[in-house]
Structures are given as C-alpha cells and as structure tokens.
Amino acid sequence: MVSKKKIYAEVHFTPSQVDEMTLKDKNVVVIDVLRASTTVITALHNGAKEIIPVNSVESVVKISSSLFGDVTLRAGERNGKMIEGFNLGNSPLEYTEEIVKGKSIILLTTNGSPAMVKGRHAKNLLIAGFVNLSTVVTFLSEMQNDFVIICSGKESRFCMEDAVCAGRVLNMLKENDTLNVFTDDAGETAMLLDKHVGKNIAKMIKHSEHGKYLAEIGFGDDLKVCAALNTISLLPILANNIIRVAKEPLKRTA
Numbered sequence: 001m002v003s004k005k006k007i008y009a010e011v012h013f014t015p016s017q018v019d020e021m022t023l024k025d026k027n028v029v030v031i032d033v034l035r036a037s038t039t040v041i042t043a044l045h046n047g048a049k050e051i052i053p054v055n056s057v058e059s060v061v062k063i064s065s066s067l068f069g070d071v072t073l074r075a076g077e078r079n080g081k082m083i084e085g086f087n088l089g090n091s092p093l094e095y096t097e098e099i100v101k102g103k104s105i106i107l108l109t110t111n112g113s114p115a116m117v118k119g120r121h122a123k124n125l126l127i128a129g130f131v132n133l134s135t136v137v138t139f140l141s142e143m144q145n146d147f148v149i150i151c152s153g154k155e156s157r158f159c160m161e162d163a164v165c166a167g168r169v170l171n172m173l174k175e176n177d178t179l180n181v182f183t184d185d186a187g188e189t190a191m192l193l194d195k196h197v198g199k200n201i202a203k204m205i206k207h208s209e210h211g212k213y214l215a216e217i218g219f220g221d222d223l224k225v226c227a228a229l230n231t232i233s234l235l236p237i238l239a240n241n242i243i244r245v246a247k248e249p250l251k252r253t254a
Contacts, residue, residue, distance in 0.1 A: 004180040007173070008146045011166055011186035014153035015115040027145055028122040029136065029169065032152035033161040034210045035090050035219075036112020037129035038226045039075075042092040044245050045232045047101030051243040053113035057083070060106050067104055076108035080217050083108065092225050111152040119150065120241050127236040127243060130165055130201055134230045137172045139246075141179065149187075160193065160208045161226075164201070167194030202227040 012018045031037055040051050049071075054060055064072055075088035082089030088099070090109050107113050119125040124143075128136040140147060149169065151162035167190030173181045174191075183191070197204045205211045205227045214222055235246040 004178060005144045006180045006182065007144065009170055009173070009181060009183040009187050010146075010148045011151070011170075011184060011190055012149065013151050013158045013163060013186055014156050015111075015118050015150055016153075016156040018118070018148070018150060020118045020121060023119050023148060024121040025123045027140075027143065027147035028119040028125045029128050029140075029147060029149045029166075030112070030115050030119055030125065030152065031128050031149065031162045031165050032109070032112030032115060033129050033165050033226050034159070034205065034208070034214060035092060035222055035226055036107070036109045036116075036152065037127050038131055038222075039090055039092045039095060040107070040112075040127050040236055040243060041129055041132050041232050041234055042225070043095040043100050043105055044236055044243070045234050046095055046097040048095070048103055048105050049244075050104050051236070052104065052106045052241065053116040053238070053243065054106060054108050055114040055117045057108065060086075060108050063106050067106075071103055073100065073103050073105045074108075075105050076113070078110060080110075080214055080219065091219055091222050093221060111154055115150050115152040116238060116243070117241075120238065122238070125238040127238070128165065128169065130168075130227060130229050131225075131232045132230070132234055132236075133165070133168060133172070135233050135235050137169055139235055140169070140173060141176050144179065149190075154210050159210055160197070161205050161211065163190045164194045164198045164204060167191040168198055171195065201229060 077090040
C-alpha cells in the first residue's frame with residue numbers, strides 16, 4: 001500500500017488575521033472572488049502582460065510614473081466603483097483583449113490587492129477564484145506541500161464567497177487518493193460551507209452581502225462572471241511584486 005503525502009492547509013478568513021512576515025517562504029493562495037481574483041485572471045487571460053498589485057494610491061502614482069504611459073493602465077476601485085482618474089475599475093468585464101493586451105496594469109482594490117501585497121514574501125503566491133479553481137487545485141496536488149489560503153474578505157470582515165471558494169479547494173484536494181489533507185478549524189468550516197451552500201455558486205454569490213452590494217451599484221453582470229466555474233485554465237503567480245501567468249514549473253519543496 002502506497003502511503004499518502006500529508007499536507008497541512010492553513011486558512012485565514014481575512015488578511016488581518018495574518019502577519020506578512022509569517023508568510024515568508026510559504027506557499028500562499030489568495031482568494032478574492034468578488035472581484036480582484038477574477039479580474040486578475042481575466043486580464044491575464046486576455047493578454048495583459050502583468051498585474052502589479054498595490055495597497056495605496058501613492059503606490060499607483062509612484063509606479064506609473066516610472067513606466068511608459070502608453071503601455072500602462074491604472075486600475076482599481078474604492079467602494080466598488082472606479083477611482084477617479086484611473087483607466088479601469090475592478091469589473092472583469094472591462095478587461096477585454098482590446099483594452100489590456102500587452103499592457104502592464106497597476107491594480108489597487110479595497111480588499112484583493114492588499115491581500116496580494118501581504119503575500120509578497122511567499123515562496124509561491126497563487127491567485128485563485130472559481131474561474132480557475134481546477135488549475136489551482138492541480139498545482140497544489142502536484143506540489144504536495146503545505147500551504148496557506150488567505151481570503152480577502154471585505155474590509156477585514158468575513159466574506160462567504162471567499163470562504164466557500166477556499167472550502168472547495170480543500171474539498172477537491174481531499175478527493176485526491178495520493179494526498180492526506182489536514183486543515184485547521186477555519187479550513188474545516190470552509191469545507192462545510194462549501195458542502196452546504198456551494199452546490200449553486202451563482203445563487204450563493206447573488207445572496208452574499210458583497211454580491212448584493214455590487215448588484216445595487218450596477219455590477220450585477222459581474223456576479224455571473226465571478227461565479228463561473230473553471231472557465232479559464234490559467235495560473236497567476238506573484239513574483240517580485242508582479243503577477244504574471246505561470247509558464248515554468250514553480251518552486252516546489254521536498
């Protein structure tokens with residue numbers, strides 16, 4: 001009988017629960033279903049050269065001033081709406097091939113981009129959403145090593161859609177016959193949430209607090225995009241504070 005590889009998965013429901021230095025040299029998955037993860041994945045899928053996540057307007061200004069203006073887009077939101085003076089907001093539907101192909105995108109969002117920045121010292125940092133779930137799970141299965149999931153939440157508060165997505169990652173890994181996956185109480189809770197309300201992702205997102213808010217301010221169509229399962233086979237990774245598509249094998253540990 002072949003022994004299973006033991007993997008420990010640690011889950012945080014908000015970035016405020018973890019200090020960035022504790023993530024140093026760890027494998028990290030950042031989830032912001034509504035909408036930064038979905039937007040990053042969509043932008044890269046449609047040909048964006050790279051995404052540079054930041055956590056302040058000052059960082060956007062500083063970085064954009066050092067790049068060529070004709071190939072750089074300022075993107076982001078505050079309270080769900082595009083920041084004044086920026087080129088794009090945080091709706092994945094805005095990030096069409098015509099607009100983003102070949103461009104460097106500086107991204108500032110309320111919850112997602114700060115969570116990505118917090119994991120900048122990780123060994124591997126992956127961006128996950130429902131749209132690329134199987135691709136992320138495949139990598140974690142092949143990596144066969146411990147990892148940390150950070151749910152972006154909403155302004156340091158729990159978000160159901162991020163927790164359900166985290167739970168789906170763990171439930172899918174549990175189905176792998178070569179792995180013995182252990183997790184903490186947060187992870188167990190996320191798995192239960194996925195089993196309870198994750199059967200209909202679109203319905204769950206529609207009835208989530210943030211989903212309702214986005215619909216109220218005119219972004220109801222985004223919910224359908226963010227709820228779609230495995231529509232993009234792409235793995236975004238952050239290295240040197242820049243997110244690009246993974247083209248080479250990532251750093252695995254023995």
